[in-house]
Structures are given as structure tokens and as C-alpha cells.
Amino acid sequence: MNPRSLPSVHTPPRWEPATLARCHDLGSDVRLFEVRPDSGATAPYTPGSHLPLQLEFDGHPQTRHYSLLEEAGDAGVYRFAVKRLVHSRGGSEHLWQLAPGDKLTIAGPANHFPLSFANPEYLLIAGGIGITPLYGMALALHRAGKRLRLIYVSRDSAREHFATALSALGAALEVYPDSASAAPAIQRAVAALDPAGEAYICGPAGLRRHVRALWEAEARPPWALRYETFANGGERPEETFEVSVRNLGISFEVPPHRSLLESLIDHDIEALYDCQRGECGLCAVDVVSHEGSIDHRDVYFSARQHAADDKLCTCVSRIAGHGRVVIDTRRQGIRD
Numbered sequence: 001m002n003p004r005s006l007p008s009v010h011t012p013p014r015w016e017p018a019t020l021a022r023c024h025d026l027g028s029d030v031r032l033f034e035v036r037p038d039s040g041a042t043a044p045y046t047p048g049s050h051l052p053l054q055l056e057f058d059g060h061p062q063t064r065h066y067s068l069l070e071e072a073g074d075a076g077v078y079r080f081a082v083k084r085l086v087h088s089r090g091g092s093e094h095l096w097q098l099a100p101g102d103k104l105t106i107a108g109p110a111n112h113f114p115l116s117f118a119n120p121e122y123l124l125i126a127g128g129i130g131i132t133p134l135y136g137m138a139l140a141l142h143r144a145g146k147r148l149r150l151i152y153v154s155r156d157s158a159r160e161h162f163a164t165a166l167s168a169l170g171a172a173l174e175v176y177p178d179s180a181s182a183a184p185a186i187q188r189a190v191a192a193l194d195p196a197g198e199a200y201i202c203g204p205a206g207l208r209r210h211v212r213a214l215w216e217a218e219a220r221p222p223w224a225l226r227y228e229t230f231a232n233g234g235e236r237p238e239e240t241f242e243v244s245v246r247n248l249g250i251s252f253e254v255p256p257h258r259s260l261l262e263s264l265i266d267h268d269i270e271a272l273y274d275c276q277r278g279e280c281g282l283c284a285v286d287v288v289s290h291e292g293s294i295d296h297r298d299v300y301f302s303a304r305q306h307a308a309d310d311k312l313c314t315c316v317s318r319i320a321g322h323g324r325v326v327i328d329t330r331r332q333g334i335r336d
């Protein structure tokens with residue numbers, strides 16, 4: 001069975017050639033890239049935007065997205081920071097092999113995480129490399145004179161770089177080395193946020209779940225909590241698990257380097273999906289039974305729905321403990 005790359009249901013991006021102009025390390029595993037479109041013109045973009053890149057690795061074209069850092073040094077370049085992930089399908093590793101002058105394929109900036117600017121107060125919470133979309137937002141809010149608090153939780157090698165680059169925020173920036181030390185500050189910040197305030201989060205699944213639980217406990221409106229997910233890993237490492245699709249009578253293994261969604265498509269099973277980041281819920285299927293624990297990596301379902309273990313988002317969630325799962329795909333796309 002040949003693994004396939006998944007197309008998006010959105011309008012295909014308009015790819016264009018570009019050149020890596022410069023790159024340098026912000027830390028031992030985070031590198032800054034400056035990419036110049038060969039047309040010579042960059043498109044304008046708003047805080048929270050990202051740049052789609054088409055990379056050739058693993059035998060076929062794959063799309064990866066990188067949040068654009070504000071305040072490009074030179075006009076005419078897009079700047080983004082990439083964390084090198086060793087246990088991944090290889091997109092970040094591929095970028096780390098590039099040298100100035102190498103060719104790239106990019107599309108114009110897109111923004112799925114727009115900043116409203118309309119509210120009296122903003123709480124931004126970044127975990128690790130999740131600082132990248134919030135970096136430009138924090139500087140833009142600061143310049144606009146908005147009330148703002150940025151809680152940055154990171155052990156990353158680039159932490160000092162970003163903390164220094166954001167020093168204009170003064171006391172509005174709080175930096176913590178890990179979630180345990182940040183937890184009391186996050187709890188206080190959620191409780192103290194203006195009732196009309198908004199929170200923007202980008203970081204690992206555990207951080208997002210923690211903030212969401214606090215948000216729900218404070219009975220704050222769900223629409224005022226905004227996420228960007230980087231399709232991050234879950235609580236457990238990727239392992240092989242077995243899946244049986246009850247309504248089709250088909251069983252197969254999902255290897256560590258393929259998602260359940262990719263494996264369904266590899267086996268010619270029609271599957272609905274959109275974001276492929278655990279945000280939209282379109283890929284969700286019913287779980288009939290399972291052995292081993294479900295590592296829910298989506299942000300679409302609530303904590304209560306995760307605990308029920310009766311649905312999972314096939315694009316990101318997995319079974320841990322070399323387990324197995326029986327699913328039913330007939331209700332795909334039906335929202336409860």
C-alpha cells in the first residue's frame with residue numbers, strides 16, 4: 001500500500017517559487033528562516049498569519065505551515081522560526097537541511113488565527129514554539145495600547161531569544177520554565193481577565209486542555225478562547241495500533257508514522273476531514289470499543305467528551321499501549 005499525502009478540501013494554494021535568503025539559529029533546536037519570493041514582492045499579512053510551504057520529502061509533496069514573525073528585517077522577506085522535531089514525519093528536519101540560496105515553494109500568507117483588536121483586554125498563553133503566532137500579536141497589541149498579558153511557558157533553547165525580543169512588553173510578559181510553575185499564574189490570569197476579554201493560546205495539547213478547563217470553570221464564553229494548534233503530539237508517543245472499521249468489515253494496522261485518517265485513506269476508505277489539526281471535528285468517528293488508552297489530541301471535543309471515549313478525531317488522535325480500536329464511520333460529519 002502506497003502512503004498518500006492528503007489534499008485539503010479548501011481551494012488549493014497558489015504556489016510560487018521562492019529562495020531561502022538567510023537562516024540562523026535562535027537556539028540549539030530553533031532556527032530562523034528568511035524566505036524571499038522570486039517575484040520580489042511579499043504580500044501584506046496580519047498578526048497570527050502563517051506561510052504555507054510545499055516540501056518534497058518522504059517521496060511526495062507535503063505541506064507544512066509556519067507562523068510569520070512580525071517586523072521583517074528586510075522588506076521582501078517572510079520570516080519564521082522552525083523547531084527541529086526528531087520524532088516526526090520529517091518536515092522540520094527537511095527545512096533544517098537547507099542552506100541560503102536553496103529553492104522553496106511557498107503560497108501567500110493565510111490567517112486562521114486572526115486577532116480581533118476589538119476587546120478591552122487580552123490574555124495570550126504560549127507553550128514552547130507556540131510563541132511564534134503570539135509574538136506578533138503581543139507586539140501589535142502593545143503598540144495599540146491594549147491591556148495585555150503574555151504568559152510564555154518554555155524550556156526551548158530559543159526562550160531567551162523570544163523573551164528578549166519581547167522585552168518592550170515590560171511586566172505584561174511573564175516567562176515560566178514549565179507548566180507546573182506557570183499553573184498558578186495562568187489560573188489567576190484567567191480569573192482576573194476582563195469579562196469581555198479574550199484569550200489566545202498556542203502550545204501543546206496539555207496546556208490547551210488546562211486553560212480550557214479553567215475557562216469552562218469560570219463559565220467564560222467559549223468563543224472568547226481562541227486556539228492555534230500546530231498538530232502537536234499528544235500525551236503518549238506514537239505507537240502501532242490495530243483498527244477495525246465495523247461497518248466495512250476491514251481491519252488493519254496504523255503504523256507510528258501514519259495518522260488514523262491517513263491510514264483510512266491508504267486503505268481506500270472514504271473519510272471526511274478538513275483542518276487535519278484536531279480543530280474542526282469533521283474527521284471524527286464513533287468508537288465502538290477499544291483496548292489500550294485513547295490519546296485524544298484534538299481540541300474539538302470537551303474534556304467530558306474525551307473522558308467518554310466514544311468518539312475520536314482520526315486526524316490526530318491515536319491508541320496508546322499497542323492497543324486496538326473498533327470504529328464506525330457511518331456518522332462521520334454529523335455534529336451532535
Ligand SMILES: Cc1cc2nc3c(=O)[nH]c(=O)nc-3n(C[C@H](O)[C@H](O)[C@H](O)COP(=O)(O)OP(=O)(O)OC[C@H]3O[C@@H](n4cnc5c(N)ncnc54)[C@H](O)[C@@H]3O)c2cc1C
Pocket residue numbers: 050064065066067068080081082083084085087088089090091092093129132133228229230231232233234238255256257258259260277315316317318
Ligand atoms: C498554522 C500553523 C503554524 C505553525 N507554525 C509553526 C512555527 O512557527 N514553527 C514551527 O516550528 N512549527 C510550526 N507549525 C508546525 C509545522 O507546520 C510542522 O507541523 C512542524 O514543523 C513539524 O513538522 P514535521 O513534518 O517535522 O512533523 P510532523 O510529522 O508533522 O509531526 C508534528 C507532530 O505531530 C505528531 N505526529 C507525527 N506523526 C504522527 C502521526 N502519525 N499521528 C499523529 N500525530 C503524529 C508528532 O508527535 C509531532 O509532534 C505550525 C503549524 C500550523 C498548522
Ligand code: FES
Pocket residue numbers: 272273274275276277278279280281282283284298300313314315316
Ligand atoms: S480534520 Fe479537523 S479535526 Fe480532524
